[in-house]
Amino acid sequence: MNSLRDQIRDLEKSSSRLEPNTDKRDKYLQQVHQYANSFIEELDHTPTFSAAASEMEDLGPIDQQINLQQLLSIYKKKVATKGINPASGGHLGYIPGGGIYLSAVGDYLADITNEYSGIHYASPGAVNIENQLIDWMKSIFGFPESAIGNLASGGSIANLIALTAARDRHKIKGEKIERSVIYLSPQVHHCINKALRIIGLEDIHISYIDLDDNHRMDPNDLSEKIEEDKTKGLNPFLVIASAGTTDTGAIDPLDNMADLAKKHKLWFHVDGAYGGFFILCDSKKEQFQGIEKADSIVIDPHKSLFLPYGLGAVLVKDKEAVYHSNHYTANYMQDARSAASPVNPADVSPELTKHFRGLRLWLPLKIHGIEPFVACLEEKLLLTQYFREKLGQMGFQLGPEPDLSVSYFWYPAKGDQNQFNRDLLKAIHQDGRVFLSSTMIGDRFVIRMAILAFRTKLETIDLALEMIHDCLSAIKAK
Ligand SMILES: Cc1ncc(COP(=O)(O)O)c(C=O)c1O
Incomplete structure (x- = not known):
């Protein structure tokens, strides 16, 4: 029978794997760092939304070991490119925020x-x-x-x-x-x-x-x-x-x-x-x-x-x-x-x-410092004004002048207006370049814009307008 010390030493061989050495730590971080950099750099060119399939993705058995590189590839394919991309400046639905880099460092x-x-x-x-x-x-x-x-x-x-x-x-x-x-x-x-x-x-x-x-x-x-x-x-x-x-x-x-x-x-x-x-x-x-x-x-x-x-x-x-x-x-x-x-x-x-x-x-x-946060908030207020102005010029009806950076709009189509705007939002979701959500104001189905992600810039709003224009033309042509 092994002594208690021997049994402990035996278990240590396995439990010590929970403490990777410096080389391994560097390697892990390097891989994640690379992934994070390309994720951020590709954000402007990746869709903000991809409708989730109703069945859950197969992630493989929980006890099947894989290495970090394999895991990152699964993460990219089955997590980071599904549903709404909350890190994207194109997230203009619900209440976005984005996720600043230094918070991740914190x-x-x-x-x-x-x-x-x-x-x-x-x-x-x-x-x-x-x-x-x-x-x-x-x-x-x-x-x-x-x-x-x-x-x-x-x-x-x-x-x-x-x-x-x-x-x-x-x-x-x-x-x-x-x-x-x-x-x-x-x-x-x-x-x-x-x-x-x-x-x-x-x-x-x-x-x-x-x-x-x-x-x-x-x-x-x-x-x-x-x-x-x-x-x-x-x-x-x-x-x-x-x-x-x-x-x-x-x-x-x-x-x-x-x-x-x-x-x-x-x-x-x-x-x-x-x-x-x-x-x-x-x-x-x-x-x-x-x-x-x-x-x-x-x-x-x-x-x-x-x-x-x-x-x-x-x-x-x-x-x-x-x-x-x-x-x-x-x-x-x-x-x-x-x-x-x-x-x-x-x-x-x-x-x-x-x-x-x-x-x-x-x-x-x-x-x-606090100043860039304040500038970012002021920027969102102005982007909201800009977005609304342009939507008005495209023939959309707008909700009242918003107090902050959430507002809504709808297209005054002939016939069943709610159905038209539902179809429009569906087309916007299928497009996915930029994500918008909807709500009901009384009995009216409206499309919401929530401009709050720190990565939402003038180019994002221009892209959103282009996308809305394309979707509107397609729905009208039906
Ligand atoms: C006004 C308001 N209150 C509360 C919440 C809930 O906050 P959380 O989602 O962080 O729990 C939200 C979320 O969007 C909100 O907009």
Whole structure:
């Protein structure tokens, strides 16, 4: 019988393969680096969309070993060239962003060092970076130093954290749920409805507020509805505005809504997941007035700061409300806890162990500076204007002047207009040079444009116009 030491040594032969030596590390990185470079260099010449087949691609058995070169070839064929290419400037559908290079470098460093960014005791440096980013965001939105925040995986989880805090501040539980009211735009992102279910508020009253012609919530209607609900003996407790709706890019009248919420002692939440960072643009600052009065805000760096997917942020003024659900301790954590510690990300989120997301934002901000991000946002606003002007000249009807960089259009064809525009979008998807998505505005089927990817340039919009022109001619000729 082998000694225990011999058995361990035996296993080491295999387990040590998990630590490649310097030569192997260099080789792996070189291969990935080459792949990444040609991926980026080919972006301008590859389609943005290729309709996914309904059956799943065969990736081979999970336990079949292959080398990295083979794997990259499978990745290219079966992953990176299927569906929407989210890294492409031609992604003008849903909410794009693109994924800036230095974020990937930040992720690489975060993964290699594997910093434990949930708790200050474990990695004071990583927590310091995340808290500095939160402080920076607080200063952008006029939030006080006492506010707290979290770098979550995206806007949905960030909204979930904010709504949980609102629930806990107003003690919405038990019988109170069915008497309580939340005021929403019919254009609110569906992650809000999901979050309400997740946090046990499925049975709450939801009051949808009328919209004006620009798809912004009408504060007069909000005021009337709150008053009415109070006279009915209901318990209004939360108002949710959007700083950039997903469908139409509208910024709700934040200042008026904040004042109404304050007057009635309601929690005021602003979902700025898509549009929040446009506050950095001089041309848009005024429309964000009032956001500083919110109780909580969500903003997504993986949208309007162009990061790769995986970073949404939440800011909340009421620390105790956030701590109510998220601040827990346990015996096995006793060494990690100290009254003197700064805010631990793990106390502001359901997550304990998490990816050190801060680095993917901190690194590019430190290296590029903030100015190119702001220029990129201003550029997107102008590209939106340009796109709309040209579409108008091609005979398209346009949605109202957008507040930000999402808008919509449709072709006023004779006969069944919705069917015509559906066919047009289908042709656009088959073409694939540039990707656009659609939505319904009332009963009208419209084509959406969301100009937010950092790689979207003047040439991209010219290409989109050329593609739309070709598709329109083909549909008309049918
Ligand atoms: C306004 C708004 N809120 C929330 C979300 C959800 O964010 P995520 O997809 O990062 O979870 C989105 C996504 O597009 C959005 O546009």
